[in-house]
Amino acid sequence: MFANRLLALLCLALIAAAPARAFETRASSAWVYDMTTKTVLLEKNADVPLPPASMSKLMTLDLLFEALRDNRVTLDTTFPVSTKAKSMGGSTMFLNEMDRPSVRELMQGIAINSGNDACVAVAEGLAGSEEAFAKLMTERARQLGMNDSSFANASGWPHPEQRMSMHDLGILAVHLITTFPEYYPLFSETQYNYKDRAPANSHNRNPLLKIAAADWHADGLKTGHTEEAGFGLVGSAVMGDRRVVFVISGMNSDTERAQEAESIANWAFRQFVLKTVAPKGTRLAQAPVWLGAEGSVGLVPAEDVKLLIPASAQNGIKAEAVFTGPVSAPVKAGDKLGDLVITIPGVDEPTKVPLVAEADVPAGGFLVRVKTALGRLTSRAAQMATNS
Known part of the structure; x- marks a missing residue:
């Protein structure tokens, strides 16, 4: 859902663009x-x-x-x-x-x-x-x-x-x-x-x-x-x-x-269009949080995501949030948790934009740790039953 959402945003930004031409330099x-x-x-x-x-x-x-x-x-x-x-x-x-x-x-x-x-x-x-x-x-x-x-x-x-x-x-x-x-x-x-x-x-x-x-x-x-x-x-x-x-x-x-x-x-x-495709603070993905007071945290760009896009690249733009999860609590707003990797046709190198935590997620209390432990035990028991 995340990738589709960003791709739709990019395509909407480019609807009015004219076709770009390749440049053959002398x-x-x-x-x-x-x-x-x-x-x-x-x-x-x-x-x-x-x-x-x-x-x-x-x-x-x-x-x-x-x-x-x-x-x-x-x-x-x-x-x-x-x-x-x-x-x-x-x-x-x-x-x-x-x-x-x-x-x-x-x-x-x-x-x-x-x-x-x-x-x-x-x-x-x-x-x-x-x-x-x-x-x-x-x-x-x-x-x-x-x-x-x-x-x-x-x-x-x-x-x-x-x-x-x-x-x-x-x-x-x-x-x-x-x-x-x-x-x-x-x-x-x-x-x-x-x-x-x-x-x-x-x-x-x-x-x-x-x-x-x-x-x-x-x-x-x-x-x-x-x-x-x-x-x-x-x-x-x-x-x-x-x-x-x-x-x-x-x-x-x-x-x-x-x-x-x-x-x-x-x-x-x-022949290139500068577009703001994701304003600062826009939630683009969510990362699961391990042992946190909340189960997940939003991933947002710390600054406006501005891309230079060939006017011909109206289709084929891909975006992916890359992070290592789950993220261990506590998490502070503004912590860098991953990258938004955007691939644009006609541009050799993908664009990487840092993604940061949208909000604080403090470590969970006793009940959260108990719930997590019970969840792991239940999952392990289910796996053993399946294997037997």
């Missing part, structure tokens, strides 16, 4: 994730380690943000600029050895200008050398669960040991958004020109920041391009209560990258 590798519901919407070669180009600068920024959080540096701390940093090619913020850029300026130089020189200055300022900093990058990546990443430098400059999977880049993007909200707005800034040295290189290369969609907007994070990697993007966009993070790599041009990123955002927001 990217050689991609990962698309709805942060609001923790749902992976698309994976394509997502766990393959690939050259990340400048997208790996997000790891450099993460270590810098962590240094700020730990009070090892402040936004006004200045770093020297070595000859190695000044000599970096590719995208730069045009630093020289006489400069003493602040952490704030270096953050802008990396996030907006994609400055390779700024990355080396940060690496040397925090770890003494870029080589030592790259080791710290790899170690931190492992701690964050990024198991398909390794770093040889701070900038993403081509190197056979500089590798990240699109899934790992997505993990890092989610980490930056959730852990450093005070610094995240940096990724949506569109212009930065250090000491008026580079007006031609002052713009943010993220093409989504220029799009004025009617119902969603992008606010991050980082582009990347090398001949080996092609054109890539770590993007994040918001529509209403939803935030979507997506990573693509292997595009053939910046124009193709821009078109594909916009198409993915449109698809993610418009």
Whole structure:
């Protein structure tokens, strides 16, 4: 009865939905994730380690943000600029050895200008050398669960040991958004020109920041391009209560990258429906209670159960309450007793929602224990009679 009840609720919520279409990305590798519901919407070669180009600068920024959080540096701390940093090619913020850029300026130089020189200055300022900093990058990546990443430098400059999977880049993007909200707005800034040295290189290369969609907007994070990697993007966009993070790599041009990123955002927001299928506190099942003042306790979600559902998934949604029972008394309201496991067609991983006790169930008194003991004796006697 429980499963049928929830299934009916989901189907009613989807009656007005239009059919969803599958998305065939042109990217050689991609990962698309709805942060609001923790749902992976698309994976394509997502766990393959690939050259990340400048997208790996997000790891450099993460270590810098962590240094700020730990009070090892402040936004006004200045770093020297070595000859190695000044000599970096590719995208730069045009630093020289006489400069003493602040952490704030270096953050802008990396996030907006994609400055390779700024990355080396940060690496040397925090770890003494870029080589030592790259080791710290790899170690931190492992701690964050990024198991398909390794770093040889701070900038993403081509190197056979500089590798990240699109899934790992997505993990890092989610980490930056959730852990450093005070610094995240940096990724949506569109212009930065250090000491008026580079007006031609002052713009943010993220093409989504220029799009004025009617119902969603992008606010991050980082582009990347090398001949080996092609054109890539770590993007994040918001529509209403939803935030979507997506990573693509292997595009053939910046124009193709821009078109594909916009198409993915449109698809993610418009072909999936966010529904509250069970409000907080709704009784979805009952668990038997052993030696309790009550014989059972309701199982309810502690928060609203919100699901991201493909618009085509009007049938076939399954829900099941999973718990180990009977539950031993006493039980306190809010105790986690099991999970609601929801399987949605078209979504690879089932959604698990914690189920908690609806109310207190104190331990039963003497009469409850006697009644339980008599029940066990009666059951055992019946079983013996049957066996004989």
